[in-house]
Every structure is written in C-alpha cells, then in structure tokens.
Amino acid sequence: MSMPNLPQSLSMNAPFGAGPGAPAPGPGGPPPSKDRKMASAEQLVLDLCNPDLRENALLELSKKRELFQDLAPLLWNSVGTIAALLQEIIFIYPVLSPPNLTPAQSNRVCNALALLQCVASHSDTRMLFLKAHIPLYLYPFLNTGSKTRPFEYLRLTSLGVIGALVKVDDTEVISFLLSTEIIPLCLRTMEMGSELSKTVATFIVQKILLDDLGLDYICTTAERFYAVGRVLNHMVGALAEQPSSRLLKHIIRCYLRLADNPRACDALRGCLPEMLRDGTFNACLREDPTTRRWLQQLLSIVGVNRVPGLQAGGGFEHML
Known part of the structure; x- marks a missing residue:
C-alpha cells in the first residue's frame, strides 16, 4: 500500500526501527537519533494499514507516542491511517450492548483512542480532527452503563480524547461540542463512573463552563442549569463519604463559574449543597489553598460569609 506522504525509502519490509542508512545499534552506543525514532514511527504507522500487523503497531505507537514529536501530523496525513483507527472503534460497537466487551478488546481499542488523543492534542491537527467530526465516533463509549473494568477503561x-480538545481554550472547540450531546454524556459519567472518569468528565464540563459560550448555553434554560446542578449536588453528597480533593476542586470551580451568571447565582442561593457551607470538607481541603479560596469566593457570592472552622491557621481571610 503506497503512502505518498511518507518517505519513498520506507517499505513494508523494512526492519523495525531501521531505515536505509540507519546506523546499526551497538552495546553502549549512543541513544537512537531523532531520524531513527521517526523512521520507527513511520514504519509503525505503515503497519496500521496492514490488518496482520495492526495490533502490535497500535500497542507500540500508543506506548511510545510521547517520543515522537510529529506523530500526530504523521497519523493524520498518512493515507488510510485515520480510517484504520476508526475501523478499530467501529468494530467493537456490537459488543457494547448487551455488554460483552473483553479486556483484550478494550485494551486494543484504547490503544487506537490513545493515538486519536495524540491527534486531538496537536496544534496542527486539532481543528482538522474536529472538522472531521471524529469525536462523535467516541460517544457510544460514553453512553454505556456497565461499570466493569473493560468498559470503565474505554470510558x-x-x-481523555475530549479532554485533550478542551484543554486548550478555544471557543470553536466549545461551539462544536455544544452542538453535540457532550454535556449529557459527561453528566452521565459524573454520576456513574469511577473517581478518575468522574474527574475527567467534570474537568470537561468545567472547561466548557469557563468559555462564555458554554456558560450561556448551560444557563439559557432552567432545565440545563438544574441538570448540571443536580449532578454536582449528588457528587458533593457522595464525596462526603469518599473524599477526593481532586474531584472536589473541579466541582467547586464549576459552581464558582455558574455563579458568574446572575440567574444561576440566584438559583445557587437556594440549591448550593449544605455540605459546602458547613465545613464538611475542611479536612479534605486543608492542603489545597486554591480550592479553599474558590470555595470562600463562592460562598461570599451566594451570601454565605464563611465556612465554620475553615479560617483557622491562615485560611481564607489571610488569602483574600
């Protein structure tokens, strides 16, 4: 299979990690050069289009993707490569419902997703990735209800792919996501996922809210606001039993951003969880001055001056 975007010297028969003229590795020799690393990456990308070699190529590229600076453009511009990755994704749709995903299937498709995350993260390919509507292929994985490990890993x-898109503040990214079902899908994960997937889903909602377009979207109707508020409220209650300072940080930041909207701020005066007001999370936030400051700002905005006991030891009053 020809790939005009790759060097003519590369062929399907080239040995792994070696291109023409590449120096032979020797004991105690210098580390592989940048050219040799890219030759290795190019060969593995070629292998993605060979069904017999694809599984190993997915594994090797996903493990080594941080070593290859230009892997994302290489993946995007190589003939047939993105189609091969999408083929991996579509292949497991039938085992999503009823849930029959095996660990091996989950690992393989997650290796393909890791490469798509690489494309979503790169400045040269992010918008191309978005304009091709590739995130939509991932949404069936976020709509699953199984809590088994293979499904949780997939979720x-x-x-992580969506998180890579929103990590760089870009209204065009937010606009695209809001035109899809990403908010309900994230809320679903925030309710039933593991702590880690809840944290990533809440981070995505937080990044959407931090864009003016996202805040306006959530606060345009009472239904949207209360859908988000209900899930955040439920999560706060769950964290009282199983604390997670990392997850709590994103939840509080979401509430604080919602308070920037006058209508939402009025609503929060009546529906902000009591556990955020009464000092329940003092111990959880003891080592996190940023989140403590956000919480005090939130409570001040909605009309609660302080959390009992939280000021002790150079707390909010010292920082504000």
Missing part, C-alpha cells in the same frame, strides 16, 4: 480513554 476513561474516550474522555
């Missing part, structure tokens, strides 16, 4: 890795 978390899919969220």
